[in-house]
Amino acid sequence: MKPQTLATIEQLEKVEWFTKVGVKDAQKAIVLSSWDEAIEHCSSIEWENLCLEACNQYRERLLERSKERLSQWNEIVDMVKATTIPLVQRKIETVVQQNNLPKVFENMVQWDMLGVCMESEFADVYPPGFYASQAYWYVKGHFPCGWQGEFPNGTLIVY
Numbered sequence: 001m002k003p004q005t006l007a008t009i010e011q012l013e014k015v016e017w018f019t020k021v022g023v024k025d026a027q028k029a030i031v032l033s034s035w036d037e038a039i040e041h042c043s044s045i046e047w048e049n050l051c052l053e054a055c056n057q058y059r060e061r062l063l064e065r066s067k068e069r070l071s072q073w074n075e076i077v078d079m080v081k082a083t084t085i086p087l088v089q090r091k092i093e094t095v096v097q098q099n100n101l102p103k104v105f106e107n108m109v110q111w112d113m114l115g116v117c118m119e120s121e122f123a124d125v126y127p128p129g130f131y132a133s134q135a136y137w138y139v140k141g142h143f144p145c146g147w148q149g150e151f152p153n154g155t156l157i158v159y
Contacts, residue, residue: 005120020141021159029156035099038159041146043104054130061126084113
């Protein structure tokens, strides 16, 4: 992995995730007040589609700029997952147990961390965007889990 990706993972490893869930300390996001609400939002087809579209658009930008680099995508995904899967499992273990959170929660966090790292790995071709902004919320102790409005207009929803 590239040094900037390793640095991103190191930063995510250092901070404690989900320490500010429900704390209304964000001016540019809607802050939910329960895990039930967060799970409802993160498991919605609208949020899933938005996250998938963000990944697809990023890959389209890569294709426009470097077909050769994009051809490395799957190989890099496998390499990144070897690190992000155990990272996420460690970071969410306690909150999942304490709140009896469903598998969809882990799936969304895994997807976010993969996206963060993939944007970092390809930052030399196209700058990070959507998933880098997701990482910001994890570092701040929140869980990004939805969107209100028509993207890109509208407001992020976090818990």
